[in-house]
Amino acid sequence: MIQISFILNGKKVKLETDENRRLIDILREDFSLTGTKEGCSIGECGACTIIMNKLAVNSCLVLAGQLIDSEILTIEGVSENGKLNVLQENFLKYGAVQCGYCTPGMIMSIYALLLKNNNPADEEIKEAIAGNLCRCTGYKQIIDAARATADTDMITDLSQ
Amino acid sequence: MSTKFIKSKFWVEDIKEEMMAEVPISVVEPWQKDKELKYVGKPESRKDAYDKVSGTAEYTFDKSFSQIAVAKTLRSPYPNAVIKKIDVSEAIKNKNVLGILTPDNCKDNDWYSGTSKLLDKKVRYNGDEIACIVAETEQDAEEALRLIKIEYEILPHVTDLEKAKLDTAAKINDHELKPREYNRGNLEEGLKEADIIVEDKFSTSVAVHNPLEPHCSVVKWDGEKLLVFDSTQGIWAVRDTVASQLGIPASNVRVIKKYMGGGFGGKLECGKYTVMAALLSKKIGRPVKIVLDRKEMNQAVGNRPSSVQELKIGAKKDGSITAISHNAYGTAGAFPGSAGCSWPARSLYKCPNMKLVDTTYYINAGKDRPFRAPGHVQGTFAFESIIDEAAEKLGMDPIEFRVKNFTAVDPDWNGPYTSKLLREAYIAGADKIRWKENRKKAGFGGGIVKTGYGMASQIWWGGGAPPSYAILKLNWDGSAELVSGTQDIGTGTYTILAQIVAEVLEIPTRKINVVLGDTGVCPFGAMSGGSMTAPSVGPAARDAAEKMLSKLKSAAAAILELSEDKLEYSEGVFSSKDDRSKTADFSKLFGHFREGVLVTQGAREANPEGYAINTFGAQFAKVDVNTLTGKVCVKHVVAAHDIGRVLNRKTLNNQFHGGIMMGLGFALLEERVIDNYTGKLLTTNLLDYKLPTIIETPEIDVIIVSEEDNKVNNIGAKGIGEPAMIPTAGAIANAVYNAIGVRIKDLPITPDKVLNALASKNN
Numbered sequence: 076m077i078q079i080s081f082i083l084n085g086k087k088v089k090l091e092t093d094e095n096r097r098l099i100d101i102l103r104e105d106f107s108l109t110g111t112k113e114g115c116s117i118g119e120c121g122a123c124t125i126i127m128n129k130l131a132v133n134s135c136l137v138l139a140g141q142l143i144d145s146e147i148l149t150i151e152g153v154s155e156n157g158k159l160n161v162l163q164e165n166f167l168k169y170g171a172v173q174c175g176y177c178t179p180g181m182i183m184s185i186y187a188l189l190l191k192n193n194n195p196a197d198e199e200i201k202e203a204i205a206g207n208l209c210r211c212t213g214y215k216q217i218i219d220a221a222r223a224t225a226d227t228d229m230i231t232d233l234s235q
Numbered sequence: 236m237s238t239k240f241i242k243s244k245f246w247v248e249d250i251k252e253e254m255m256a257e258v259p260i261s262v263v264e265p266w267q268k269d270k271e272l273k274y275v276g277k278p279e280s281r282k283d284a285y286d287k288v289s290g291t292a293e294y295t296f297d298k299s300f301s302q303i304a305v306a307k308t309l310r311s312p313y314p315n316a317v318i319k320k321i322d323v324s325e326a327i328k329n330k331n332v333l334g335i336l337t338p339d340n341c342k343d344n345d346w347y348s349g350t351s352k353l354l355d356k357k358v359r360y361n362g363d364e365i366a367c368i369v370a371e372t373e374q375d376a377e378e379a380l381r382l383i384k385i386e387y388e389i390l391p392h393v394t395d396l397e398k399a400k401l402d403t404a405a406k407i408n409d410h411e412l413k414p415r416e417y418n419r420g421n422l423e424e425g426l427k428e429a430d431i432i433v434e435d436k437f438s439t440s441v442a443v444h445n446p447l448e449p450h451c452s453v454v455k456w457d458g459e460k461l462l463v464f465d466s467t468q469g470i471w472a473v474r475d476t477v478a479s480q481l482g483i484p485a486s487n488v489r490v491i492k493k494y495m496g497g498g499f500g501g502k503l504e505c506g507k508y509t510v511m512a513a514l515l516s517k518k519i520g521r522p523v524k525i526v527l528d529r530k531e532m533n534q535a536v537g538n539r540p541s542s543v544q545e546l547k548i549g550a551k552k553d554g555s556i557t558a559i560s561h562n563a564y565g566t567a568g569a570f571p572g573s574a575g576c577s578w579p580a581r582s583l584y585k586c587p588n589m590k591l592v593d594t595t596y597y598i599n600a601g602k603d604r605p606f607r608a609p610g611h612v613q614g615t616f617a618f619e620s621i622i623d624e625a626a627e628k629l630g631m632d633p634i635e636f637r638v639k640n641f642t643a644v645d646p647d648w649n650g651p652y653t654s655k656l657l658r659e660a661y662i663a664g665a666d667k668i669r670w671k672e673n674r675k676k677a678g679f680g681g682g683i684v685k686t687g688y689g690m691a692s693q694i695w696w697g698g699g700a701p702p703s704y705a706i707l708k709l710n711w712d713g714s715a716e717l718v719s720g721t722q723d724i725g726t727g728t729y730t731i732l733a734q735i736v737a738e739v740l741e742i743p744t745r746k747i748n749v750v751l752g753d754t755g756v757c758p759f760g761a762m763s764g765g766s767m768t769a770p771s772v773g774p775a776a777r778d779a780a781e782k783m784l785s786k787l788k789s790a791a792a793a794i795l796e797l798s799e800d801k802l803e804y805s806e807g808v809f810s811s812k813d814d815r816s817k818t819a820d821f822s823k824l825f826g827h828f829r830e831g832v833l834v835t836q837g838a839r840e841a842n843p844e845g846y847a848i849n850t851f852g853a854q855f856a857k858v859d860v861n862t863l864t865g866k867v868c869v870k871h872v873v874a875a876h877d878i879g880r881v882l883n884r885k886t887l888n889n890q891f892h893g894g895i896m897m898g899l900g901f902a903l904l905e906e907r908v909i910d911n912y913t914g915k916l917l918t919t920n921l922l923d924y925k926l927p928t929i930i931e932t933p934e935i936d937v938i939i940v941s942e943e944d945n946k947v948n949n950i951g952a953k954g955i956g957e958p959a960m961i962p963t964a965g966a967i968a969n970a971v972y973n974a975i976g977v978r979i980k981d982l983p984i985t986p987d988k989v990l991n992a993l994a995s996k997n998n
Contacts, residue, residue: 109293110291111290112296114921115529119922150289150290153289154289159288163289166284166288167288170885170886170888170889172284173886173889175494175496176496176725177496178287205928209447210447210926211497213932216892
């Protein structure tokens, strides 16, 4: 068992847990943050993507020990008081959602991209979600939603 | 009596179903073509989108209860074996292990049409279920599984389709599957009449559904009553299988499916895992969750059968087809299933003489399940490839050849179609991709990267059928709730049903809540498969809404003391045609009722007699083929389809884009690989089983050439889930040929096949 503390969706949290536990399990089981999904368990599908220290990572590949003093953002931390973030709104508006299982991961990957680049080229958007699999919708509408968000002032929205 | 019973006959997933259905006697007329609709057809955002983008949507995978225990399945490492002895003594020593099911202590229930058991001592593929352990945690369960000691008698196996055909092949079941044969006219005579004959052989891989949400169930007993949360496309199938497997009344089983991460046919039937979880949960008196991992997903819960297709077509100089021969075989795994794929050859074109034979062989592998347009995806690839070969031999343009053989009636029984705008689809698609200007002779272009254009046609059922029912509850405040026992598996059913009710009652969709996927509260609704859902449940929703409007009108007439024909209705308000000051809105009407909610039940009407009901379309592909690397890059796909009325353009686009990407995956990437020597599955994860990503995504255009189909049902709509995928692989394969002048006849078209084909062409 190890003691760890980290920032989760803006709040400092402390936890005693087994070293070998995966971040996805900690999020889903210890914090009931089930918006982060599991699809493949080997870092191939991207359904479990979260933002760790401003980078998009697969939470199935992060172990408890790596969390010490990190800053974690999950899909639940993207909207505030039930109000959707502009990127989430655009997923709705551009029809970038079908079954929705890959959606939180997609949003987190694009969110991470927009954090470091508020005017990405389409190729950069594609690269950002190249590790996120969608089996229902295809990807076109997801690019549209990302593009529209980049074209707004999302970055101010993010920094709040 | 406002309803009657009929024998409803319809095609679903390649099987002709016949079931009794209660249908309305007085049938609601479809909306007229020129009627301007306020809600139906509009690109409304999905009703469930907030939940999905915010992360609050609770999938079966997310479901939990206090005291929940976790079950995991032990699966056979061998492709064919008999279990001599199972020793679980070590496995159950850990106090965290709560219960275990093995063939020794499990009910001796039949599975797979009686060819196997829920847990069978004869295991027939690498992945076949042997035992199931429930423990405090997943880790406890997995560790315990490893401690089960099993003595196997290992039997010879066969996983290679060609070897499975031989008499010497290992026996998997005590019977063979019967070939399916279809004859029309006289094949030999037809071939004699032909001026040209083309003959070729094609093959396709086994593909696996691989929805992103794994198959999973969460079960909880409350006394004798069982609550099942399941990631399923068919709540009724799960309810009835669980009830009969457990020997309890169906009314004691309540199956709920709220949100679900994809199915594609693989989740149409009840899985063993659900039954095992229910048995273990009963045993330990605690809720149980069972989730399949990605390896199990690829082994044990269905696939698209492989195919080898020998095709021969005869045609006259003027282009008319005189004969079609299609001899297809494939494998559907170790249990009864069907690898049949000759439907496109039977139904796409006019042809007086044909012989079609479909044979399915057993191999030691996981059983097939319906997979987005069973048979049609692989059948269309091969058939539309040889159609292109025939056109080329005749010196005709592929579209011209197809139009020449267009049939205005179902060629099987000469019945008219409710609608068929296939020629319109050819024109619209060809126009969009600039077919005439862009498409050159096969292999024409120079350079390393060669560009090609190809197309393929599509036929499928998809008109829907009874039985499907919907209950509508209208509240005092003008809000409404529509309840139906179908499922929204991501396709947009919640949204389109709300739009249909909104259209009739003229209330905004935000005031309409749609409740689906709960056998405890819903009337029966169609399974989510076969492109059946929208055209089956949508008309039932409209029927319920029209009945509600009639009911309200009757009430308004009584309250206003006017005859009904003196009343008109608009957006929640009845008013007198003669005296505008006489009005009654919902609150006024409900002020006179004791109850705060009015209820109606609607039903899907009978299908029209004497018509064939099908969807049609054509897809066009532009590809770049790199002749040095062998890589095929799809640049553009144009989909032009006749699907009746568009219910929601946004959800329609999702379905088409998704279907085209799945077709692209089947054409270029996806392939289940089994090592024939050991019989073990090699593609056990999403790294080895390749799904298309954003990198493979081409430009996609979706054109709907139909405005409505006014014969098919009261909403004029047909299903689109399967039509969207059917012609994609054929169009891509034809485009690859057009690019490099050599045909790849085996899917997926991987770089090695392209390079080998180019090398053999150059030699």
